[in-house]
Amino acid sequence: MRWCNPSSGFCRLLVSGAALLLCATGAQAEATPTPHGTLELIAENQWIEKRDLAGGQKFDVGLYFKLEKGWHIYWVNPGDSGEPPRVEWRLPSGLSAGAIEWPTPRRLQDSSSIADYGYEDAVLLIVPMHADPKLATEQATHIGADVKLLVCSQEMCIPGKAQLSLTLPIESHAAVPNSRYADLFAATRKSLPRPAPANWKFGVADLNDSFVLTANVSHKSSGPPITQATFFPLAESQIENSSPQKLLPEANGFRLTLRKSDRFLKPIARLKGVLELSAGDSHLNEAFLIDAPVSKPSAARASSDLGARAVQ
Amino acid sequence: MKRSTLYPMLFYPMLVALALCAAPPLISAAKVGAAAPDFTGTASNGKTFHLSDYRGKYVVLEWHNNGCPYVRKQYNSGNMQRLQKQWTSQGVVWFTILSSALGKQGYATAGEENDFMAKMQAAPTAALLDPAGEIGHLYDAKTSPQMVVINPQGVVIYDGAIDDKPTTDLNDIPGAANYVSLALQQAMAGKPVQTASTRPYGCSVKYADAAH
Numbered sequence: 001m002r003w004c005n006p007s008s009g010f011c012r013l014l015v016s017g018a019a020l021l022l023c024a025t026g027a028q029a030e031a032t033p034t035p036h037g038t039l040e041l042i043a044e045n046q047w048i049e050k051r052d053l054a055g056g057q058k059f060d061v062g063l064y065f066k067l068e069k070g071w072h073i074y075w076v077n078p079g080d081s082g083e084p085p086r087v088e089w090r091l092p093s094g095l096s097a098g099a100i101e102w103p104t105p106r107r108l109q110d111s112s113s114i115a116d117y118g119y120e121d122a123v124l125l126i127v128p129m130h131a132d133p134k135l136a137t138e139q140a141t142h143i144g145a146d147v148k149l150l151v152c153s154q155e156m157c158i159p160g161k162a163q164l165s166l167t168l169p170i171e172s173h174a175a176v177p178n179s180r181y182a183d184l185f186a187a188t189r190k191s192l193p194r195p196a197p198a199n200w201k202f203g204v205a206d207l208n209d210s211f212v213l214t215a216n217v218s219h220k221s222s223g224p225p226i227t228q229a230t231f232f233p234l235a236e237s238q239i240e241n242s243s244p245q246k247l248l249p250e251a252n253g254f255r256l257t258l259r260k261s262d263r264f265l266k267p268i269a270r271l272k273g274v275l276e277l278s279a280g281d282s283h284l285n286e287a288f289l290i291d292a293p294v295s296k297p298s299a300a301r302a303s304s305d306l307g308a309r310a311v312q
Numbered sequence: 313m314k315r316s317t318l319y320p321m322l323f324y325p326m327l328v329a330l331a332l333c334a335a336p337p338l339i340s341a342a343k344v345g346a347a348a349p350d351f352t353g354t355a356s357n358g359k360t361f362h363l364s365d366y367r368g369k370y371v372v373l374e375w376h377n378n379g380c381p382y383v384r385k386q387y388n389s390g391n392m393q394r395l396q397k398q399w400t401s402q403g404v405v406w407f408t409i410l411s412s413a414l415g416k417q418g419y420a421t422a423g424e425e426n427d428f429m430a431k432m433q434a435a436p437t438a439a440l441l442d443p444a445g446e447i448g449h450l451y452d453a454k455t456s457p458q459m460v461v462i463n464p465q466g467v468v469i470y471d472g473a474i475d476d477k478p479t480t481d482l483n484d485i486p487g488a489a490n491y492v493s494l495a496l497q498q499a500m501a502g503k504p505v506q507t508a509s510t511r512p513y514g515c516s517v518k519y520a521d522a523a524h
Contacts, residue, residue, distance in 0.1 A: 081516035
């Protein structure tokens with residue numbers, strides 16, 4: 001077969017058409033195999049908008065993990081065992097990566113004394129990217145990510161590595177979302193813990209063996225009472241991850257008892273983490289980022305009203 | 313007092329006291345600074361070991377599961393074996409403990425563990441087979457590896473991770489601060505142990521009472 005004659009217009013069209021096809025598929029990431037799953041570096045938008053970069057241009061990319069049934073990866077605080085995924089970015093000058101936005105994890109109970117925090121089935125870890133005027137706009141932007149991860153089942157753990165890359169063109173007009181990933185980014189953002197409403201108040205009592213988180217929440221005054229609460233600590237070695245967290249409803253909210261970790265040594269001024277709440281029969285969970293002051297209760301206050309009322 | 317009254321007065325309380333003594337002890341997870349709970353373990357070499365026999369010596373407990381990548385990091389690099397040789401040659405008693413239940417990763421028969429130790433040139437004082445998880449639960453071992461150091465007075469002076477690089481990468485061993493060696497060095501020099509408790513990193517111990 002003869003190569004087509006480059007001077008022919010038809011040939012040029014054919015070659016550029018083929019190149020365009022290759023470029024189009026190049027802009028879409030392919031899933032990289034990991035132990036018992038796949039990992040993809042995806043972008044929310046199809047390109048980066050070239051408008052005035054002096055003010056900084058923000059856009060989101062994400063690490064999309066898909067896992068086989070029975071396998072999981074870990075949250076930023078993995079709990080008693082395991083290790084969260086770690087990313088090292090390979091970015092051009094003018095581009096920087098923000099911190100991973102961790103969706104609310106699931107509690108994974110390994111045994112009576114061991115519990116971890118992580119994700120099963122699939123999870124998108126959104127990472128905000130920031131472009132400034134140094135970013136070269138004459139060519140497409142190449143984003144690289146070297147990911148180390150640990151994938152575990154009840155039976156075993158397997159470490160893995162993935163080298164991912166993503167190429168984003170730079171265009172002068174407003175970025176258009178990748179329709180392929182729009183739902184995924186939207187659903188993930190819904191599952192991100194959000195700051196608690198301003199009129200909610202939290203405090204933590206530092207008792208001998210436990211922390212008692214007191215929440216004063218005016219949770220939709222006509223809404224159903226909170227029936228389930230789970231606190232996921234951001235830091236390790238603060239609470240006993242495998243202990244059940246006892247919920248005591250109160251007039252304006254609730255108290256949640258968190259058994260301290262045996263490793264908890266130095267007192268802390270604040271308890272930070274994610275508080276997941278469900279109310280009534282609905283399976284709708286809401287998750288909030290909380291950062292509550294910790295104090296030793298006065299003897300008087302400790303023995304006074306608990307304000308408990310019967311669980312309905 | 314008549315004999316017929318005295319004996320019942322003594323007998324029943326004694327029965328109650330005996331019953332209380334015979335009751336199984338409450339599980340008390342070991343804590344740094346507290347007395348190390350005594351245990352009896354059967355080793356892969358068939359011998360029986362009581363922790364209390366080693367009062368007067370430093371004792372290291374090493375939770376082990378040879379299928380776990382974090383344990384393999386320490387053994388495939390030769391690091392764990394080196395630590396075992398280094399410290400046992402200085403009079404430290406080193407127990408490798410296998411708390412995995414039958415059928416779960418990390419479980420080994422005596423023969424299998426002996427083969428593993430020979431192949432890897434491991435040099436603990438003994439490898440204790442704990443498939444019922446009794447010693448594991450007594451020390452609240454959550455991961456493999458997890459390390460406990462006990463001083464000659466029988467007090468836990470370190471409990472937690474083997475070092476400060478919580479990864480599966482062998483390349484992280486040379487630059488890592490080894491908490492076991494540091495605890496032993498500092499305690500042997502009569503100094504307080506600077507880092508006495510850390511979150512152990514590794515795979516969860518595969519106890520018999522696991523979820524499934």
